[in-house]
Amino acid sequence: MESDQRGTMTASTQRAETKTALEVDALVKRFGDLTAVDNVSLKVRAGECLGLLGPNGAGKSTLIRAMVGRVIQDSGQVMVMGKAAGSTEARMALGWVPQELSIYPRISCRENLGSFGRYYGLKGQALKEAVAWCLNWAALEEKQNDVAKTLSGGMKRRLNMAAGMMHRPKVVLFDEPTVGVDPQSRNRIFEMIEALRDAGTAIVYTTHYMEEAERLCDRIAIIDHGRIIAEGTKEELVEKTFGTCSQVLARFAGDRDAIEKWAKRHGGRVTAETAEFTIEQAGEIAPLLEAATKAGLELLDLSLRRPNLESVFLHLTGRELRD
Amino acid sequence: MIWNVARTALIALKRDRGAMVLSFVLPLAFFSIFAVIFGKANNSTPTVKLIVVDQDQSHASQELVKGLTSESSLVVMTRPVAEKNTPPPADYTAATAEAAVKAGDAPVALIIPQGFGQHPIAFGPDAGGSTLELLNDQSDTIAPQIVVGLLQKAAMTSMPSSMADEGLKYADSYVGGFTPAQKTKVDGELEALRKLEADGKAGSGSSGSGSDSAGAGIVQVKERAVVGEDKKSPMISFYAAAIGVMFLMFTASGSAGALLDEAESGTLERVLSTRVTMTKLLAGKLVFNTLLAFVQLVAMFLWGWAVFKLDFFSHLAGFAVMGICTAFAVAAFGMLLASACQTRAQLGALSTLVILIMSSVGGSMFPRFLMPESMQKAGLLTINAWAIDGFTKVFWRDLPVTALWPQVSVLLGIGVVLFVVARRIARRWQYA
Numbered sequence: 001m002e003s004d005q006r007g008t009m010t011a012s013t014q015r016a017e018t019k020t021a022l023e024v025d026a027l028v029k030r031f032g033d034l035t036a037v038d039n040v041s042l043k044v045r046a047g048e049c050l051g052l053l054g055p056n057g058a059g060k061s062t063l064i065r066a067m068v069g070r071v072i073q074d075s076g077q078v079m080v081m082g083k084a085a086g087s088t089e090a091r092m093a094l095g096w097v098p099q100e101l102s103i104y105p106r107i108s109c110r111e112n113l114g115s116f117g118r119y120y121g122l123k124g125q126a127l128k129e130a131v132a133w134c135l136n137w138a139a140l141e142e143k144q145n146d147v148a149k150t151l152s153g154g155m156k157r158r159l160n161m162a163a164g165m166m167h168r169p170k171v172v173l174f175d176e177p178t179v180g181v182d183p184q185s186r187n188r189i190f191e192m193i194e195a196l197r198d199a200g201t202a203i204v205y206t207t208h209y210m211e212e213a214e215r216l217c218d219r220i221a222i223i224d225h226g227r228i229i230a231e232g233t234k235e236e237l238v239e240k241t242f243g244t245c246s247q248v249l250a251r252f253a254g255d256r257d258a259i260e261k262w263a264k265r266h267g268g269r270v271t272a273e274t275a276e277f278t279i280e281q282a283g284e285i286a287p288l289l290e291a292a293t294k295a296g297l298e299l300l301d302l303s304l305r306r307p308n309l310e311s312v313f314l315h316l317t318g319r320e321l322r323d
Numbered sequence: 324m325i326w327n328v329a330r331t332a333l334i335a336l337k338r339d340r341g342a343m344v345l346s347f348v349l350p351l352a353f354f355s356i357f358a359v360i361f362g363k364a365n366n367s368t369p370t371v372k373l374i375v376v377d378q379d380q381s382h383a384s385q386e387l388v389k390g391l392t393s394e395s396s397l398v399v400m401t402r403p404v405a406e407k408n409t410p411p412p413a414d415y416t417a418a419t420a421e422a423a424v425k426a427g428d429a430p431v432a433l434i435i436p437q438g439f440g441q442h443p444i445a446f447g448p449d450a451g452g453s454t455l456e457l458l459n460d461q462s463d464t465i466a467p468q469i470v471v472g473l474l475q476k477a478a479m480t481s482m483p484s485s486m487a488d489e490g491l492k493y494a495d496s497y498v499g500g501f502t503p504a505q506k507t508k509v510d511g512e513l514e515a516l517r518k519l520e521a522d523g524k525a526g527s528g529s530s531g532s533g534s535d536s537a538g539a540g541i542v543q544v545k546e547r548a549v550v551g552e553d554k555k556s557p558m559i560s561f562y563a564a565a566i567g568v569m570f571l572m573f574t575a576s577g578s579a580g581a582l583l584d585e586a587e588s589g590t591l592e593r594v595l596s597t598r599v600t601m602t603k604l605l606a607g608k609l610v611f612n613t614l615l616a617f618v619q620l621v622a623m624f625l626w627g628w629a630v631f632k633l634d635f636f637s638h639l640a641g642f643a644v645m646g647i648c649t650a651f652a653v654a655a656f657g658m659l660l661a662s663a664c665q666t667r668a669q670l671g672a673l674s675t676l677v678i679l680i681m682s683s684v685g686g687s688m689f690p691r692f693l694m695p696e697s698m699q700k701a702g703l704l705t706i707n708a709w710a711i712d713g714f715t716k717v718f719w720r721d722l723p724v725t726a727l728w729p730q731v732s733v734l735l736g737i738g739v740v741l742f743v744v745a746r747r748i749a750r751r752w753q754y755a
Contacts, residue, residue: 031755062755068596071755088598096596100589119597163593 021046021093021171021202022067027076029062036062038226039076046170049193049203051217053210053309055317059226060206061099064173067204068096080171092120095169097161099176105149109140109159112148113166120167130166137192138162154185161192171202178212190215210310220309224317234309241315242307248277248285249305253298262295271314278307278315341672349676356683359698370696371466372398374420374432381440383485387542388435390477397473400429421458424549425720427712430463430692431470443485444478444541454543460550462561462719463692471544478542486541488513550720559631560718561690561711567623568649568710569678569687571616575657576674578612582661583670586752601753605658605746612654613647620646633718640724641717648734649710655741656706662748681705709733 022044029037036059044050054060065071067078069086078085081093103112113131122130135141138158143151148159161177174193178186193216197203207213213220214234221231230237251274252259260270266288268277277288285304292299307315336342375391377384392399403412403423415423420432434456442453455474459467479486491509495501501509582605585591594604624642627633635642660677664670682688684698685707691699702708713730716722 029755065592065755070592070596091596091598094596096593098589098593102589102593104590105588116594116597119594119599121598167597 019046020044021048021081022204023079024063024067025077025079027063027066027078028074029066029071030074035226037066037073040223040226040228041076042221042228042231044171044202044204046202047197047200048219049197049205049217051213051220052204052206052223053213053220053313054206054223058223058317060223061175062226063223064096064175064204064206067173068094092167093170095164095167095172097164097172097174097177099179101156101160103148103156103160103163106147108145108147109135109151109162110144112159112163116163117166122166130168133168134162134165137165137195139188152185154181154188157181157185157189158192161189165196169201172196172204174203174205176206176208178207178209186212210308210313214309222313222316229316230312237309237312238307241312242278243280245278245280245307246282247305247307247311248279248288249303250275250277250288250292251300251302252292253300254296258295259297262292262297266291276311339668341668344672344676349679352676352680353683356680359695370396370398371431371469372400372429373466373470374400374415374423374429375435376415376417376420376432377401377435378417378437379435379439381443383440383443383482384435386482386485387443387474387477390480390482391433391473394473394477396469403428417456421549424458424460426722426726427460427550427716427720430460430466432458433470433474434458440485442489443482444489454545457544457546458549459546460719461548462550462558462715463690466692467546471546474542474544559627559633561715563623563627563633564711564714564718565687565707567620568653568685568707569682571619571650571653572656572678572681572706573674574619575612575616575653576660576670576678577657578615579608579654579657579661580664580667580670582608582658582749583664583667587666591752595753601749602746605662605742605749609651609654609658609742612657613650616650616653617646620650638717638721641722641727642714644724644727644731645710645713645717648731648738649706649713652706652710652734652738652741655738655745659741659745659748662745682707684708686711706734706737709737 020043022042024040024042027037027040028035038059040059040063042050052060052063062071066073067080067085069078069084069090080090083089083093085094104115107115110131113134114127117127117130135144138161140155140158140162143155148156151159157177157180161174164172177193178189181189190212193203193205197216203216205213205216217234219231219233220237221228222237223229230240232240248268256270256273259275263270263275263277266277268275270276277284279285279288282304285302289299289302336346373391375388377388388399388401391397400415402414403419405411415432417434420434423429424432436453436456439453439455457467457470491501491513582591585594591604595601599607620642624633624635628635657674660674661670664673682705685691685702685705686694687707691702691708691711694702709730713727713734716726716730720726
């Protein structure tokens, strides 16, 4: 009976009991008149992956840099494993994988890892072991003596990630780690991140790819204009945003402007050649199609779906994630 | 279409400030520097410092010194320059004058021996006149020539009574002797001439037009090199240092430019997220650039030893001291340039401009003793001048390491100041 109770413990209850690894509390950062981060509060627990989604210029990078301790905030605070971001303890507990390839291009993979390991204070056997672990984690053992700039795009990305893992941090920030990576390498990167998460590392993951967020992230925070406008699991976000509504996707032949005007008149919008409507009941579909026929639009195909993360993002920000 | 291509190139040039600077500012700067050094606006004859030791203190020797002093191309020193709040130093002696030339205080010293006044000039090499001694530093090949020329001129124009006296002695000897009446008349005329000299009415002794020839040598001069007399390859050490420092500066600024690459790629920010602080990061790069510059100097001097017979291995201690100090100053200079620039292109333009100007004023392109006094003083604001002076002391003057303290102090001071300024400027990379 008791074991049954433990077995039915919800995932959210488990998370609540896990220690907070990263905490952002009422953080504000202004650049002149621009408020890049506006009263943001977040928590990431050990073994949890938080997806940070937002359009370009939403404040993601500033927020990430504040977590690294590279930003002097106007107010609020960022704590990494209970220590103020930027302190030596926080630096040692945090790994950062920047979006740019922040490695030394003219030296080998092994030398790159060795350099970053030393920057984190590793030496001797500990350094050797860390290099070996990172090479293995990033599947770069065979390329360990290759000069970084000669690696393929995916390998460079993996080396970029491995360089942030040398000190085996408890919190890792991944800033769009799959930019410009082919699908095969991307899959490899997902596996690397999943391995970290399963080992209890707290992860913050920013991306422009919704499918990455859906696959990797336990929770998602959507940031726009410097504010967190929604936060929760994928299901929670969909539920909060759309309730029990569904989405009707309809493709029409004909003039795009006419389709857009018609869709707007009926509370929908057109994205990627498809008119999109949110409905509460299936009975709303027939009147919609009737109106389309009356407007002279020729229906090509029609589908009904449960709203997804992309729908949530679009609904909340008015922009697609890749804009 | 051709115009469109040209127009695009023009737009690109307007956007590229570095290229604009290199295209217009650098040539103008160089033109101005060379015009100041060699242009007609200045006296084409460089000013030469001349130490004079008058052991004779006769009328003739004093007139000769007076004549030399009035030459605008010479700065005649009979005693060391007095320092503030100290009693005036004693006049130079033959020994202290030689030491001063060895120390580089002046390139030439003239010793007027005792007895000069009795037979100051001679018409011909075997005429038995007094011989002046000219001590020189072989690193300056021009100064002794200027001094010898002006010495002959001064002898001819400043000592008319000596000239007449000597001429009459010849006449007396060759014509079989003057009669007592003639003798009295001659003595009277000579006395009158000496009086005119004393009144300053005879013997111009002025610099005149500067076109007078030194003549065939009515004053006999024996030159003796007191510095560099046993050197196998004169000037090699000078050029090794001069060219070495200039290229060290280019290498240092290029190497420090890695900082800009790292800033651009995000590597710098990432490194700063580790345990490495900005001060440690810059200090690490300074150490590397210093070592790189020092190794470059070693390579250059070894090449000088192997190919040009530079006496490298007997000056190792001095070389090590000067090499490290120079490398440190140059590395800090590179760090400052890199931290002050936003991009590699900016760094390229700025470093080319600054290094070439410093090298020309500081003596890397041509020796500073060829420059006007003001330009020589301006050169002291450059790393090149202090480094070259130090290496010259070591390899040319064979001075001990302790004699390098002015150069060592200045170069280390420059290095520290430039590094502190670079660190301050680098704060822009530190936090947002």
